Amino acid sequence: MKTLKMVLALLMGAAVWSACSDADGRYIDLGTGETIELSKDEKTGLMVNAETGKPVRIYIDTKTNDTIWGTSGKVINGSIRKTDAGAYV
8 A cells, every 4th residue: 555655656746747847848949859948039029949049930839739930920730841851841
């Protein structure tokens, strides 16, 4: 019984940790495939990588499963394709 309680406590802790870490990995830069944090550049109004300050052209919101054009914020699900060079347009 004591072992069962310990296992349940560990599983609950892992679930809470996983839920918290998912919030940090909500956005994926489609150009790099990396998980990023986004922020809005106050001067340009563009969505940028919060760490690098570089504009993000296309990103995925993993919470809504939407693909978004970074310059306008428009949802572009199903409107993109991958070029032979591996870039998304």
